[in-house]
Amino acid sequence: MKTNQQPRHILSLSGGKDSAALAFYMRDRVPEMEYVFHDTGKELPETIAYLGRLEALLGKPIHKSTVENGDFIGFDQLLKIYGGMLPSSHRRWCTRKMKLVPFERFIGNEFCYNYVGLRADENRDGYISQKPNIVPVYPFREDGLIKADIERILEESGLGMPPYTEWGRTRSGCFFCFYQQKIEWVRLKAAHPDLFEEAKAYEKPGKNAITTFYWCGNEPLAELEKPERMAQIIREHEVAKERARRNAPNKTLLNILGGVDDYEEKTGCLICQI
Ligand code: SF4
Known part of the structure; x- marks a missing residue:
């Protein structure tokens, strides 16, 4: 696309570690960066x-697109529009409506680089x-930066890792995100x-699979929260973690002891969770 205007430079923050580290990494490289x-x-x-x-340490405002666009429709209203159909990995209207559309509205038709x-x-x-x-x-990919670099950038910046990692959550995004694993x-x-x-x-049992909406596959949270079921999930998680440790002999001691392991980082939404 050709334009006479200067391109905008936009970095979307998710609340996750990688986009936060990228904000510090790009701060002096692209001073005109807009954070959103x-x-x-x-x-x-x-x-x-x-x-x-992060905003305080960067010394630059983080724009809140859903507020600044002036036409935010919240999850509850959207859920009504979608007839009570909870989003899932194959009905992912939430990302489109609550992340992607606000992002595109924030940019409009101007040419921009999206970091x-x-x-x-x-x-x-x-x-x-x-x-x-x-x-x-993709600056990290272009410059060959890996997870250890991201952790170093965050440590040196004074921000550190996202606080939810302290209790074992691996991703940013909505608290009910269907990408969570059972252990999360x-x-x-x-x-x-x-x-x-x-x-x-929010969960609703229906007459059949099409009209039944649970966050976590076909297991309602009312079942998952039973003490014996939670104990089983914790046991299974420990077994999986041990298997991952054995299969990754080069893993750092910090990662092994840290409790939040790479294998937990399954594919999710880049815009929600990077
Ligand atoms: S965090 Fe999860 S539930 Fe929230 S918008 Fe993203 S994909 Fe949807």
């Missing part, structure tokens, strides 16, 4: 606090805008029982 966050209204409180600290925090040691594709005026840029639901219940209850209240 698409708040779904269903984020973890830790995510909002983390972004507040994405995909790392060189990641092998995943993203769910990003396909508009021709929005050109993705168990941890959510322990860390934020009120949010677990809120997520549970």
